[in-house]
Each structure stands twice: as structure tokens, then as C-alpha cells.
Amino acid sequence: MKKKKFNLGSILKYVFLSFVSFISIFPFIWMILGMTNSAVDITAGKIKVGAQLIRNFETLFSANYNFAQTLINSAVIAIITTVLALLFSSSAGYGFEIYQSKKKNYIFNILLLSMMVPFAAQMIPLYRMFTKLNGTPFGINSFGAIILPGISTAFLIFFFRQNAKAFSKDLVEAARLDGLGELAIFFRVYMPTQRNTYAAAAIITFMSSWNNYLWPLVSLQSTDKWTVPLLLSSMGSSYTPDYGMIMTGLVIATLPTAIVFFVLQKQFVQGMLGSVK
Template sequence: MTKTQLRRIPAYAFLSLAVFLSVFPLYFMAVSATNTSNEVVASKLLPGSHLVENFQTLVDSQPLWSALYHSSVNAILTTLLALILCSIAGYAFEIYHSRAKDAVMGILLLAIMIPFAATMIPLFRLFAQLGMVNSTFAVIVPLIATPFLILLFRQASRTFPHEIIEAARLDGLGEVSIFSRIYLPTMKPTLAAAGVITFLFSWNNFLWPKVILVDNAYQTLPMLLSNMRAGYVTDYGSLMLAVFIVSVPTMVVFLLLQRHFAEGVTGAIK
């Protein structure tokens, strides 16, 4: 073994430990979904034979399919609307640059500092007066135009050459065509990064849906997990299976878009 390889041993050991600490919770979650409640409490690390029983218990005791449907609708609609609105806003802030827009952007950035708990009660009263409690609209509206995503698209737009826009205008293209046919195709990494961030946040969002969705018939998957822990007796086998089901879509989305996600974030930072 050469000296260079010996010097790399501590780095490899550290990386191996980091991988283990990252993967082990996922492994334990998947294994626990196949074990009984007592075996989960005892921290059994080998797969069991109670996956079907845990799934049947979960379906019989909780509205799994309804919660899955509402979570999927909320996350998909929130992601699509956020990408449309925030990409348009980021494009407008940079391409049609002015001092007034800089002032507005500064106000939006200050809004990031305000915790959501401070605006939650006014938002609830607003939607209650509009009669939109227990509605998908009330769940997704506060998430579709966030200052962070607008800033992300604005930073990405700074690398977009303005000469292309001028040439397209001379060729007779309208602003909508320039945005949809020229600008958006070059923003695929940023769209992927914004899509992953929005989908993960919307899918895992618990506090606001818990407040605005008063009727349990409209509950989402994070609310379902909370209700499973609210009783006197918790079936940890079915609970871990529910956690695994909740985690799968987020892992799939991230794995499919991870390359574009990294490129989009680093491109926006530049």
C-alpha cells in the first residue's frame, strides 16, 4: 500500500461512517415495516414476516388512500403553480430590471424573516371569511409564490443573455413566446431544483394543513401519521409502514431529479 493510499484511509473511513449514518435510518424504517410492534420497540434489525398484516391494519384503521390522494393533489398542484408563478416573477424582476423592482424584491426578502406562525392566524381568518376552510385552494395558495423561489429564478436569470431576447423581439416574437420558447428551455436545471424543493416541502407540510383542514376527511399523510401517534396504544409496525409509504414519493422525486437539482442550485448561486 502506497503512502497516498494510506493518507486516504481517514477520508474513506469518515465517508463510510457518513454513508452508514445516512442509510441506516432508511434501512431501519424499511425493516420495521415488516415487523410487529413489539419487535420494532425491541429494535429488531432483520426483516420480519408481518408486512401484509401491518398493511392490513393500516388500511383498516386509517384513511390511507384518501390521505394519499389529498397529499398528491396538494403537492402536484402546488409544485406546478409555484414553478409557473415564480419563474415568471424571477424573469420579470431581472429582465425588466428597475430600481422599483429592486425595492419590491427587498421587501420580499424581508418577508423570509417573518416566521409562518406569525401569519398563520391572519391567513386562517382570511380563508375562513372566504368560506375556503377544508379546501385544496386554501392549502396550496400560501406556498405557490415564495420569496425564496422568486430569488432562485431571478439569480438564474442573470446568466441568461439579454441579446437573445433583443434578437427574438426583432424577429417578431412576443413576450409570451420569448418566455415559453426561449427562456424556459434554458432554465431546466433551475426548474428541477425549484420543483424538488417545492414538492418536498408541500408533501411534508404539516402545520398549515393541520390548521386549515378542520375535517379529518381532508387530512394529508403527515396528518395521518400524527393521528396514528395520538391514541393510547401505538402499533409501531403499521406506523413505520406508513412512514415508509410517506417517504417513498419524496425519495423517488429527488433521485430522478438530483442531477438537475445540484446543477440548478449551483447555477443559481453563481
């Protein structure tokens, strides 16, 4: 029986990886411990389980903060944005790859160039545009104003087009010979074969929409329509922040994105690998 050789390099590698992993996960551990403590204990640097968890929950979900309604607002915006983004962006990526046109590459390149424009430079034009839509479901201070800019992004279209390159064109031709229309081919042939791509795109879009802060801050002017990031930011900027309550809100706000990621983790990895083939 051979004895295992002492490998100092492997030991140092695992020690380093363990240290980096601990640093990465420590903020979340600190949040979980913080939600059980009072603001005084957190400010004092207490890092152990406290006895203020129920009080923090009661304060967070009291009528003063309306946290439950805020969660509903974020969920409605994130789910609708994700569903519409998957539909419109995937159809655009599919069209760019499947249908032949002399000008499609020029249009696609212009679309990619739009990714270089920072969102801060787009806010004023967006605000002016949505102000003109006041009185409609897409005016300023409406959920539509938050959802509409996120349902078709250059990144998602690029992502779906890259994955569509691996989609067999023979399937499209065979479906056409069988008498299927173009929409039927998209919904009944293309979409089922791209489940991993849709899962990866769903995670990216849901996380982006759920954590969106800057544009909702500008466009949502009524507190009853605020999303979770806006409310948590408002709590943290108060004169005497209740850090225990804020930690509780942060943990709750993190759970939806964490659940979505872990449920679709396998498909996410496969979808991302497919996009870079």
C-alpha cells in the same frame, strides 16, 4: 511498478465518512426493517426482517385509516402546488431580472425581508384571511387554502431571479425583433433554456408541499381531507400506536419525494450550481 504508499490519513478519512454515512442512512434502514415487524418487536428493539409486512399493509390500507385517500390528497396538493409555483415564481423572477424599473429593487428587497418572518407568526393572519373566504374553493378546510400560500414564495422568486441573471438578454432582444410577444418569449425562449432551474425548483417545492404539516394541521379540519403527515402524526399519538403499521406508512410516504429527487438529481445539482454563480 511503484508500490502504493500506506496513507493513514486517507484510511481514517474513509472510515470516518463510512461511519457518518451509516449513521445518516440507519433511520431509513430501521424504517424498512420496522415495516416487517410488529409493534411489540419494534418496541423491544428488534432490528431484523420480520414476518408482519403483509399484515401491516392490510392494516394501513384498511377502512379505519383511509390511507389511500390520504395519499391521493397529498399528491393532488403537492402536484398542483408545484406546477403553479413554477409558473408564478419563475415569471416573477424573470420579470425582476429582465424588465428595468427604478423601484423593482426596493420591491425585491421587501420581498426578501418577508423570508425573515417565521411561519408561526403568519398562521393567525393567514387563518383569519382564509376564514373570510369560506364558501369558496379557498376557504378553511379546502385544498385551495393549502395550495394558495405555496404557489409564490420569496425563496423561489429569489432562486429564479438568480438563475435568470445567466440568461442571455440578447436572446430576448432577438426574439422581439423576430416579432415574438413577451409571453411567447417567456414560454418559448426562457423556459426551455432554464430546464435545470425548473427541475431544482420542482424538487424543492414538491418536497416542501408533500411534507407540509403545520399549516394543513391548522386549516384542514375534516379527516377525509387530511394529508399523509397529518395521518401519520395521528397514528403516532394514539394510546397504543401500531409501530409496524406506522413504519409502513413512513416508508410509503418517503417514496414519492425520493423518486422525484433521484429522477431529477442531475438537473437539481446543475440548477443549484447555476443559482449561485
